Amino acid sequence: MENRALSDINTKPTQEIEEEENRNIMENKELRHIQKIEENEESIIIYYAKNKEDVDVVIDMDEEVTIEEDSQEIRTITNKEVRTFNVSDIEVRNDDGKNVVVGYGAVFNSESNDLGGFVEYIAPGAFDGRLEDDVRFLINHDGLPLARTTNNTLRLSVDETGLKYEADMPDTTLANDLMTLLRNGTISQSSFAFTVEDDSWRNEDGKNIRTINKVSRLYDVSSVTYPAYNEAGSFALRSLETWQEEQEKNKLEVNLEKELLENKKEELDLHKRNLAELRLKIKSNN
Numbered sequence: 153m154e155n156r157a158l159s160d161i162n163t164k165p166t167q168e169i170e171e172e173e174n175r176n177i178m179e180n181k182e183l184r185h186i187q188k189i190e191e192n193e194e195s196i197i198i199y200y201a202k203n204k205e206d207v208d209v210v211i212d213m214d215e216e217v218t219i220e221e222d223s224q225e226i227r228t229i230t231n232k233e234v235r236t237f238n239v240s241d242i243e244v245r246n247d248d249g250k251n252v253v254v255g256y257g258a259v260f261n262s263e264s265n266d267l268g269g270f271v272e273y274i275a276p277g278a279f280d281g282r283l284e285d286d287v288r289f290l291i292n293h294d295g296l297p298l299a300r301t302t303n304n305t306l307r308l309s310v311d312e313t314g315l316k317y318e319a320d321m322p323d324t325t326l327a328n329d330l331m332t333l334l335r336n337g338t339i340s341q342s343s344f345a346f347t348v349e350d351d352s353w354r355n356e357d358g359k360n361i362r363t364i365n366k367v368s369r370l371y372d373v374s375s376v377t378y379p380a381y382n383e384a385g386s387f388a389l390r391s392l393e394t395w396q397e398e399q400e401k402n403k404l405e406v407n408l409e410k411e412l413l414e415n416k417k418e419e420l421d422l423h424k425r426n427l428a429e430l431r432l433k434i435k436s437n438n
Contacts, residue, residue, distance in 0.1 A: 234293060235264065235272070236343040236376055237314075244321075244331045251321040251331060253289075257344035257373035259314040270353075270360035278367050279315055283308045288372040289319040291330060293345055297372075298327050306373070315344065317373045330375060345371040 235258065242255035258279075264272040288297035289306045299306035299319035307318045321327040333339040349368035354361050 232345055232347055232371060234343055234345045235274075236341050237262070242334055242340060242342060242375070244334050251327075253317075253319045253321060253331065253334060253375070255317060255342045255375075256313055257308075257315045257317050257342050260312070262314075267362075270362050272362045272364065274314070274364045276310075276312075278364050279308075279310055279370070280366070282367050282370045283310070285370045287370045289317065290372045290374040291326070292376050292378075293343065293372055293374045296326070298322060298324075298330070308370075308373075315373075317342075319373075334375065339375050339377055341376050343374045343376045345374070347371075 237256065237259050242253070245252045245254055258274050260274055260276045260278075262273065283301075285301065287301045287306060287308060289299035290297055298321060301308060305320040305322075309316045309318075321331060330339070347368045348364055348366070350364075350366040352363050352365060354363075
């Protein structure tokens with residue numbers, strides 16, 4: 153039977169075999185639907201569902217997205233931004249024999265330095281819903297994580313000051329070096345990496361001011377050696393540009409409306425003068 157089956161295949165015309173293979177490919181493509189995407193720094197993994205009904209969300213592949221497995225929530229990932237804060241009360245505590253670094257990754261209602269044409273504030277509530285993100289504790293936003301929220305070695309909370317972190321330090325050379333530098337004040341700044349979901353703009357005394365109202369994702373909290381990270385990302389600059397364009401458009405509309413009102417006033421004044429002259433003529437004729 154096997155020889156006969158092989159013989160049948162071998163006697164099929166090449167074109168017929170190719171057409172059959174193409175049909176199989178198309179049938180498989182119909183059955184493969186994107187179910188979720190997992191992404192890390194080195195790779196992107198795409199999972200397919202066999203049936204279209206199994207797909208919970210529709211994904212626009214032109215956009216970069218992240219998916220949480222539990223909630224199947226999709227959040228569009230825009231450009232990552234980084235901000236650094238000078239926080240004087242970073243401390244290294246010893247809790248029951250465990251070394252813990254405690255500090256603030258972000259401070260509310262504190263004006264940033266110039267970020268390239270604007271300054272920035274972070275509003276209280278900006279981190280609502282983001283404390284459960286997979287966040288790492290790093291040095292200079294790079295390298296191996298020293299702590300992580302997923303295993304509870306990094307704990308995030310929010311108080312009236314800002315975004316507070318507590319990071320359990322492992323017994324490694326890197327962690328011990330960091331704690332030494334924190335204790336002697338060589339490192340005194342904290343920073344966080346994030347993307348923005350909602351921001352707003354205003355201008356006061358010629359100064360452009362951005363307020364971050366809601367963060368869409370937290371990536372990491374870091375101890376940093378240089379404040380040079382305080383540079384606006386492309387998303388912030390695009391947001392500023394859009395706001396400035398809207399301001400200019402509103403200004404043009406106001407000026408146009410003002411010009412129209414002035415024209416109407418001139419027309420009304422002319423009408424009043426003509427009417428007055430007409431009355432004088434009628435009176436003189438009488």
